[in-house]
Amino acid sequence: MTDAIRILMCAPDHYDVDYVINPWMEGNIHKSSRDRAAEQWHKLYNVIKEHTAVDLVEPAKGWPDMVFTANAGLVLGKTVVLSRFLHPERQGEEPYFKAWFEENGFTVHELPSDLPFEGAGDALFDREGRWLWAGYGFRTELDSHPLIAQWLDTEVLSLRLVDSRFYHLDTCFCPLRGGYLLYYPPAFDAYSNHLIERRVPAEKRIAIAEPDAVNFACNAVNLEDIVIMNNVSEGLKQRLADCGFTAIETPLSEFLKAGGAAKCLTLRTTEPILENVHAAVSVETRTIQMQGHLLDAGTLNRALDLIVERGGSFKVLNFNLGTERQSTSMAEVRVSAPDRHVMENIMTDLIELGAVDRPSEEKDADLEAVFAAGVAPDDFYVTTIYPTEVRINGQWVRVEQQRMDGAIAVRKTENGITAHCKLLRDLTTDEEVVVSVHGIRTVRKVDERKKQNRTEEFSFMGAGVSSERRVELVVEQIAWELRHIRDQGGKVAVTAGPVVIHTGGSQHLARLVRDGYVQALLGGNAIAVHDIEQAMMGTSLGVDMKQGVPVHGGHRHHLKTINTVRRYGSIAKTVEAGVLNRGIMYECVKNNVPFCLAGSIRDDGPLPDTEMDLLKAQNAYAELIEGADMILMLSTMLHSIGVGNMTPAGVKMVCVDINPAVVTKLSDRGSVESVGVVTDVGLFLSLLVKQLDQLTTPYAAAV
Template sequence: MTSSSIRFLMCSPDHYDVDYVINPWMEGNIHKSSRDRAAEQWQGLFQILKERAVVDLVKPERGVPDMVFTANAGLVLGDDVVLSRFYHKERQGEEPFFKQWFLEQGYTVHELPKDLPFEGAGDALLDREGRWLWAGYGFRSELDSHPYLAKWLDIEVLSLRLMDDRFYHLDTCFCPLTGGYLLYYPPAFDSYSNRLIEMRVPEAKRIAVSEADAVKFACNAVNVNHTVILNKATDDLKHRLAAAGFEVVETPLTEFLKAGGAAKCLTLRVTEPVRAEVHASAAIESRVVRMEGHLLDAGLINQALDLVVEGGGSFQVLNFNLGEQRQSTSSAEVKVTAPSHDVMETIVSQLIDLGAVARPQEVCDTNLETVTLAGVAPDDFYVTTIYPTEVRVKCEWVKVRNQRMDAAIVVHDTPTGITAECKLLRDLQVGEQVIVGIEGIRTIRKTESREHRNTQEFSFMGAGVSSERRVELVVEQIAWELRQIRDRGGKVVVTAGPVVIHTGGGEHLAKLIRDGYVQALLGGNAIAVHDIEQSMMGTSLGVDMKRGVSVRGGHRHHLKVINTIRRCGTIADAVHQGVLTNGIFYECVQHHVPFSLAGSIRDDGPLPDTQMDLLKAQADYSRLIQGADLILMLSSMLHSIGVGNMTPAGVKMVCVDINPAVVTKLSDRGSVESVGVVTDVGLFLSLMVQQLEKLTSPYHLAQMV
C-alpha cells in the first residue's frame, strides 16, 4: 500500500501517567513517568509515522491516562470495527470515547457482551497479507471473544495462548510483518500456540527474538511496508531484519515502557485491507459439562476451573447450585471453550477424571468404532483410569466391568442387555466395539475419595534430575575403549532402562548406535515405548522433554504410541513405513543393530517386539551377549543384574546408575573388568558423545600421528 493509503490512529499523551498497576511493568512506576519526556517521545514516533503514513488523532480525555495506547481502542478491518471490552475497570472509561470516534468516522461498530473481555488490536493482529487474524488470549482477552471476531469480520481466526504475564497483550511479543514475515518471542506462548505459528509461518520467515529484545518491546513494533518502527533492538536483531529486507527505525519510548507499552501500543492501524476470497473460520470449540458432589469443600470446582485454564481453554460458569447443608452436594454447569478440537479433548478428558460429564440430555450414546486388527484399538480410543467408570449407551448409564488403568472400553450388545468392560490392547478381538473420544463417559467416586484426593495431576514422574559430580576422567577411559573396540571390529552390547530417555540421554545413545559403537541392545518394553514416545510425541512418561514439565493428559501418550506400533506390525515395520523417523530404535533398525526386549508383568501393551515368554527372552539375551567385548549397563537394575548373571568372565562391564547400590551389586560379581560409575545416565551419555567426537576430530588424529 502507498503511504497515503495507510492511516493510523494516535492520541497525544496530554493526560498520560502511571496511575495504577494492571501489569508487571507498572510495578514501582506509579507517578514516575515524566510527562514532558513522554510528550517528546510520543512526538518523535508521531513524526516518524507522518513521514510514512497518514495519522489521525483522537482527543485525549481526563481520567483515562492509558487512552494514549490507541491499539486497544478496537480491531479494525475494512469498514468494520470490533470495539474493545477492557478487562480492568481502570480502562473501561475509554470505551465510549473510542466508540464515538469510530461512529463519527463512519465505521460499523460491533460491541461484545459487557462481561466478555477483548482488548482490540492489542490482542488481535492481522496477518500483513490479510490471510487470517492472529488472536491472543490468556490475560486480557477471553477465548470466547474469538468466534465473534470471525463472524463479524468474516475472517479466519487463529487463537494463541499467552503464558508470560510480562507479555500480557499479543502485540507485546508478536508482530506480523510485510511479506508474510513474523517477529515474535516464542517463550511467551504455550506449546500448542507455537506449533500453530510454525504451521502457518515458514521457518525462513520466522524471526524469533531473544529475551533481551523482548523485554525492550522490540516486538511491539509498527510495520509500514518494509519499515519496522520500534523502541530499541539489539544489533543482532537489526541485522536479521535487514537481511529480510526491512529498514529498522528506532525511537525511544522508555516513558511508555513504564506502563507496559511501546510503538505498537501507541498506534492503531485503521486501514486494513479486506481480501474478498477470505472468509470466516474459527477452530474454537465449546462444550457444557456438569459436575456434582462436594464441589467446594473437596476443592473440585477449583481444580476443574484450573484444569481448563492450564490446559489452554477458558470457562464460563453457567449455573452453580450450592448444597444447603454440610452433607448436601452441589452441582455446577460450566461452559468450556478451547482453541481446537484436540485441546478440547485433552481438557475434557481431565475433567472426566474429576467426575465431570456432558449434560445427559446432550449425549445419548458414546462413540464406538470396530476393531479391525486383533490387538489394535481404533484411533482416539478412550484410555481408562483407575476410577470406576460408567458409559452412556442407548441413553442409559452402563457400569464398566473389570476396571483398570490404561485399557480400552469394549461395549457388547448381548441378549441380556448392554455390557461394557476394560480390555488390554493385546486382548482386543476383530469385530469388538471400542469407545473412542470422550463423549458419554463419567467416573464415579465416593465422597471421601474426593475429599482426600491429591491435588496433583495424575502422572508417572514429577521429580527433577539430581546434580552430579564430574565424571570426565572415567568417561575418557571408557570412550577410548569404545573407540578401540569399534575400530578392530569388536562387539559392544548395551543394556538400557527407560531412565536413559527420562534423563535426556536418548539422543546420545542413538548417536552411539548411528556411529557404529553399539552392536546389540538389550532392554525391556519400557525403554522402547518411551524412546518411541519421545520420537513421536516429544514426551517421555508424559513429560515434555524440552520444557521438563508434565503435559496435561500426557500419561496416556505411551498407550497411544504402543497402539500405533501394533498397527504397523513391528518397530521395524514402523520405520519402513515412515511412521518412526528418529530415536534409539529407529537407529537400530536403520543400522541393522539387533535388539531384544524382555517383557515383565508390569508392561503395558506390550509392543509387538517385546518377548513376554521369559525363558525365550533369557535365551535371546544370552545369544546377543555372545562374543561381546564390553557391556555398557545404563540405569536398568533388573536387566543389568540379569545380564551380569549370564555374562561369562572376561567381558568388560561398565555399570552406570544414579543408585550406588546397583553399581555395588554389579561390582560384587567379582569381575576385575567391571567399572562402576555413580552418576546421572543422561550426563554420562552426553559426556561420552563429546569425548568420542574429540577422539575423532582432525586435530586429535593429527596429534596421534
C-alpha cells in the same frame, strides 16, 4: 508515503502510571515523566506521519492509558469490534473510542460486558490479509474469538499467552509484510507455537531472544518495508535487513513503564481485505456439570485451574452452593478450547474429576471398530482408575474390569451391550472401541464428612506424601485399617522389593502373612531369592543380617539359594522337603497365600517359580489384586507402578519408600484413597507389627 494505510493515535496529554494492571507497572507508579513521554510520543508520531496518514482521537482526562490506541478495538474495512477491557481502570475509555468510530463512519460491534477483548492489542491481522491471529490468556477471553470471526467475516487463529510480562499479543508478536513474522516463542504455549509453525514457513519466522523481547521489539509498527520500534539489538536489525526490512528505532522508555511501546500507541484502521477469506474459527465449546463438595474438597478449583493450564477458557454459568453441612453443590461451566484436540485433552481430565455433560447435551459415545487385533482406532479414550460408564443407544452402560491405561471395548449381542476395560493387546476385531470423549462419565462417590473421632473408625488418609508427619501416627492408621479389613474378611495384597529383606523387614512381613493380614504377594525374582537366602543362610546378598557385615564367600549365596530351589523344582517343594522353614515365602506356602514373581532381564537363575513371560506375569498380577481392599507397596518402584496402573479407584493404597520421588510418583497416580510414607521400609514394618499387637479387635464379634 502511502495513502493506503491510516493509523489512529491519541496524544499523551493525561498519560501517567496511575495504577498496576501488568508487571511492567510494578514500581513505576507516578515515575514516568510526562514531558519526556510527550517528547517520545511526538517523535513516534512524526516518524509514522512521514510514511503514512495519522488520525487523532481526543484524549480524555482521567483515562491515562487511552494513549494506547491499539486497545480501542479491532478494525477491518468499515467494521469495528469495540474493546471490552478486563480491568475497571480502562473500561471508561470504551465510550470515547466508540464515539470516534461512529463519527468516522464505522459500524461498531460490542461484545457482552462480561466478555473481555482488548482490541488490536490482542488481535493482529496477517499483513497479507489471510487470517487474524487472536491472543487469549490474560486480557482477552477465548470465547470472544467466534464472535470476532463472525462480525469481521475472517478466519481466526487462537494463540494462548503464558508469560504475564507479555500480557497482550502485540507485546510479543508482530506480523510483517510478505508473510514474515517477528515473535518471541516462549510467550506462547506448545499448542500455539505448533500452530504458528504450521502457518508460517521457517524461513519467514524471525524468533527473537529475551533481551530484545523485554525491550518490546515485537511491539512494532510495520508500514510496508519499514518497521518502527523501540531500541533493539544490532543482531535483530541485521536479521530484519536480511529479510528486506528497514528498522527505524525511536526511544519509548516512558511508555515501557506502563507496559507498551510503538504498536500499543497505534491502531491501524485500514487492513487488507481478501474476497476469498470468510469466517472460520476452530474454537470448540462444551458445557459441563459438576456435583459434590465442590468447594471444601477443592474440586471446582482444580477443574477451573486444569481448564486454563491445558490451554482452555471457562465461564461459570450457574453455581448452587449446598446450604447445609452435608449438602452438595452443583456447578455448570462452559468450557472453551482453541480446537478439538485441546478440548478432548481438557475433557479427558475433567471426566476424571467427575464432570459430565448437561443432560440436554448428552451424546452417545463414539465407537469405532477394531480393524486389527491388538490395535485400537486412533483417538481412543484412555481409561482411568475411576469407575466409568459409557452412553450407548441412549443408555448408560457400566464398564467392567476398570483399570487405567486401557481402552473401552464394547460388544453388542442379542443379550445386550457390554463394555470392558481392555489392554490394547487384548482387543479383538469383533469389538468396537470408544473414541473421543463424548458419552463418557466417571462415577464418583459424594463423600460424606466423617467425624475424626477415635471412638469411631478412622477414615483413611487423604492422598499425599507423609514425609513430615510422624511415621508412628501414619502407621497407627494403617494398622487400624489392616485389622478392620482382616476382621471383615477382606483382602490385602502386598507388592514388595528386596529392600524389605536388606532392611530387616523380612521377619515382620512374614509375620503379617502368618497372622492373616496378607492375601496375595507380588514381587520379582529378587525378593524371593533374598528372603530364601536369609532363611537358609542368614545372609542377604552375602551380608550377615544380624551383624551387618559381609560374609566371606557370601556373594555366592544368592546363586546357591537359587540352585537349591531349582533342585527341588519349586519354592513349595523346597518347603515340603523341610529345607526352607521360615521367611516370607515359607509363610506364603504354609498359609496358602498365592504369589506371583514377575521376572526381568536382570534376574539370576531365575527361581523356577518366576514367571519370565511378561504378559503372563501382568495377567497374573491383575488376577491376584482383583477384589483387593488395600495394597501395600513396599520399596519397589517398578512393580508398584505396574500394580497401580491396573488397580481401580476405591482400593486403599500405601506406598512406602525411603526415596521421596518414588512415593510422590505413586501418590500422583490420582487415587483419593492412597498415601505415601517416606521412611525406611524395615522400620515401617517393625512399627506396623508392634502397632497391630497393641490393637483390640472391634469387629471380632461380628466375624
